Amino acid sequence: MRKLFLASCFIYCAVFSFAAAEGQVIKIPANSQKGFNWGYFLYLPKTMDRTQKQTVLITPCNTGRFTDDDAQTEEWIKEEITDNAYVYNVPDGLGAPMLMPIFPRYSTDRDPHGFGRDMLTIGGNRKRVDLQVLAMFKDAREQLKKLNIETNKKFFMSGFSAAGSFAEKFVIIHPKNVLAAASGGDVGLPTLPLKYYDGYPLIYAVGIFDLEKLTGVKFNLNAYRKVPQYIYDGADDTNDPFLYTDVYGPAEKGIIEQVLTSDIQKRWQKSQEIMNGLNANIQFNTYADTGHEPVNADVIAFLKANVSGKGLNKITPTNTAMPDDVKIKIEETVFGSSNLIDDEPKSHINPTDIVFILSKEQSDWSRGRYEKIRPQCPFTISDGKNLLFTTKECRGFFRVNDGRVAFHINIAQEDFDKMKKGVKYYLHPLTKSYEVNENAYLIKN
Numbered sequence: 001m002r003k004l005f006l007a008s009c010f011i012y013c014a015v016f017s018f019a020a021a022e023g024q025v026i027k028i029p030a031n032s033q034k035g036f037n038w039g040y041f042l043y044l045p046k047t048m049d050r051t052q053k054q055t056v057l058i059t060p061c062n063t064g065r066f067t068d069d070d071a072q073t074e075e076w077i078k079e080e081i082t083d084n085a086y087v088y089n090v091p092d093g094l095g096a097p098m099l100m101p102i103f104p105r106y107s108t109d110r111d112p113h114g115f116g117r118d119m120l121t122i123g124g125n126r127k128r129v130d131l132q133v134l135a136m137f138k139d140a141r142e143q144l145k146k147l148n149i150e151t152n153k154k155f156f157m158s159g160f161s162a163a164g165s166f167a168e169k170f171v172i173i174h175p176k177n178v179l180a181a182a183s184g185g186d187v188g189l190p191t192l193p194l195k196y197y198d199g200y201p202l203i204y205a206v207g208i209f210d211l212e213k214l215t216g217v218k219f220n221l222n223a224y225r226k227v228p229q230y231i232y233d234g235a236d237d238t239n240d241p242f243l244y245t246d247v248y249g250p251a252e253k254g255i256i257e258q259v260l261t262s263d264i265q266k267r268w269q270k271s272q273e274i275m276n277g278l279n280a281n282i283q284f285n286t287y288a289d290t291g292h293e294p295v296n297a298d299v300i301a302f303l304k305a306n307v308s309g310k311g312l313n314k315i316t317p318t319n320t321a322m323p324d325d326v327k328i329k330i331e332e333t334v335f336g337s338s339n340l341i342d343d344e345p346k347s348h349i350n351p352t353d354i355v356f357i358l359s360k361e362q363s364d365w366s367r368g369r370y371e372k373i374r375p376q377c378p379f380t381i382s383d384g385k386n387l388l389f390t391t392k393e394c395r396g397f398f399r400v401n402d403g404r405v406a407f408h409i410n411i412a413q414e415d416f417d418k419m420k421k422g423v424k425y426y427l428h429p430l431t432k433s434y435e436v437n438e439n440a441y442l443i444k445n
Contacts, residue, residue, distance in 0.1 A: 023048075023092070025081055028136075028143060035135030037125035039074070039102045042140055043081050043088060047095040050149050055179060055307060056140060057091050057098045057156040058133065060115070060166035066107045073104045083342070085403045086294050090158055093300035097149065099140050103129055114165035116247060117205050120214040128215075130173055137177075154179035156303050160294040161185040161239070168231060169205060173215060175223040180306035182230040182299040185292055187237050188268030189256070193224055193278065197259050205248075206255045225280040228306035228313065230299065233268055234290030240264045281312035289322040327435045332357040333427060333442050336408060338400075345398040352416040353408040354381075354391065354442065356427065360404055379409070380428045381419075381442075388425070389415040419444045 023045035030039045048054065063076040080087050081100060091098035103126070105112050112119055112126070119129055141151045157178050159167040164183035169191050171181050183190075192207040201209040212218050241247040242262055260267040272284045283302070287295055298317050305313040334340055336353035349355070379391045391409045400406050419425055425442040429435075 023088070025078065026143070027078075028139065031139065032125075034139050036101075036132040036139065038104075038132065040136045040140070041078065041081055041100045041102065042143065043091055043098040043100070044147075044149075045088070045092045045095060045097075047092050048097060048149075049095060050147070053150045053152060054096055054144070055094075055152045055154070055156055056137065056144075057094060057096045057158060057303075058137065059087065059090070059098055059100050059157075060113065060133075060159045060163040060170075061100050061103055062113045062159065062161055062163035062166075063105055064162070066105050066109070068104075068106050070104055074102050077102050083401075085399070086160065086296060090296050090299055093296065094156070094303060096156065097140075097144060097151070099136060099155075101129070101133055101136060114162035114241070114247060115169045115205070116165075117203075117249065117252065120204060130170055133170070134174065134177060152179065154309060157181040157183075158299050158303065159183055161292065165189075165191075165241070168229070171227055171229060172208065172219065172224060173211070173217065175220055175227050178227050179309040180228040180303050182232075182302050184232040184294055184299070185234075185237065185239070186231075187233055187240050187242075187292070188260070188264050188266075188271055189241055190231055190271055190275065192271065192274055193219065193221065193280075194274070197274065200255055200259050202255060202259070203251060206252050206259070221278075225278065226309075227281060228302075228309065228311070229280070229282045230285070230302040230315070231282060232285040232287060232295065232298070232317075234287045234293060235265070236289060236291045238264065239292040242267075283312060283314045285317045287317070287320040290320045295320070328433055329359045329362055330356045330427065330434060330436045330440050331359045331404070332437070333440045335442065335444070340400040340402070341398075341406075342401050345400075348398075349408045350410060352413065353410055354427075355400075355406050355408045356440070357400055357404050357406045362405070378430045379434075380430065381415075381425055382428060383423055383425055388418050390430070416444075421445060 023043055026042040026044070028040050028042060030037050061077045061080065063073060063080070065076065067073055077100060103112060109118065115130065137155055144151055154177060157167045157170060158181065165186045167181055167183040168186065171178050172191055172193050191205050192202055194202055194207050195209045196202060197207065203209045204211050204214055208219050242253065242256060248256065256262070260270050268286070275282060295318055298315060301315045305315055333354060333356045335351060336346065336349040336355055337351035338355065341355065381388045381391065391411060397405070397407055421444050423444070427436050427440065
């Protein structure tokens with residue numbers, strides 16, 4: 001966990017700021033008079049050149065968890081910015097300020113962070129969260145100007161998973177406000193900017209049949225076509241929103257089955273075919289050997305290539321295909337109780353589990369390939385002379401607090417008890433797929 005400290009506010013009194021690993025995070029409180037009923041965070045990366053005019057990056061929030069406690073929501077979203085490299089390395093790579101809204105995800109909600117249908121019909125302080133985002137952006141420009149940071153009138157938008165869903169839906173409703181956008185992990189279910197397909201009315205959020213009725217604004221196809229967009233998924237992504245009751249209602253699911261099919265990859269291919277027929281500035285990509293994982297290097301490259309907002313400047317996507325002879329390099333091994341592991345992943349593993357950490361070079365590509373790597377996991381454990389026991393397959397997949405990817409292996413209590421305190425224990429892979437650093441030994445304290 002990166003350490004945070006409270007600093008004196010410098011924009012106006014109600015604002016507080018704290019340090020992050022690679023920049024500064026500023027909390028802006030809700031201001032209903034300005035049009036936003038929820039606060040937002042601004043992230044200012046160290047890589048930003050404050051003497052140059054900036055394009056703000058808006059990244060929708062996605063806690064991945066439900067809670068009815070607004071303070072908990074805010075804490076989770078703050079941690080997304082300060083502790084999740086998948087979030088902060090995009091603004092770091094762009095050298096651009098990032099805005100992230102603090103929208104809740106209550107236990108009774110249906111897809112609030114993915115900007116589902118309910119978010120266009122709900123009232124109260126979450127009415128039209130898309131318009132609240134626009135109000136936040138307007139306010140953020142004012143806040144940044146007080147810091148002598150000039151900004152463009154249009155913004156970048158990027159997100160992954162539910163946040164990616166929010167981003168691509170936002171472009172449909174507000175294309176004139178977005179300079180360029182990148183979204184991933186919507187798993188074959190981008191909202192189709194069509195009212196009908198094959199005679200079926202595509203209600204929101206499958207399509208835009210009733211979008212004008214819900215928003216009061218007519219869909220602007222010409223403006224939508226002009227927005228450069230990068231929309232991607234992993235070929236091995238199985239995190240299918242179609243399967244969850246908190247994302248799509250029965251009516252939407254029925255349309256999806258009829259028009260796109262319930263098969264995740266066939267649906268993704270069909271969606272691309274339909275949208276490619278619109279002649280819009282969209283580059284699609286499917287990453288080989290990749291699961292539900294963002295590919296931020298390409299997101300950064302795409303947004304940089306399309307900073308003019310004119311036409312579509314395609315990028316050459318990263319080749320993520322996993323070589324047959326790949327060597328998975330284990331750099332370090334620890335137990336599940338190690339201080340290298342933050343509280344959230346610790347809650348899912350045992351203190352006695354063996355955790356092995358991959359090299360930084362491999363951490364960027366390995367996490368999305370969990371299902372391909374996992375079957376190759378068995379190891380023997382020895383003290384250098386005597387074999388103690390053999391492990392089973394890998395379990396969970398997470399990042400330790402310095403950003404490296406790690407697996408963990410459950411071991412039986414009786415096997416753990418065989419290990420003596422202060423003795424070095426070594427991992428010996430049973431397949432040729434692994435390479436273990438000679439210093440990657442375990443010591444039981």
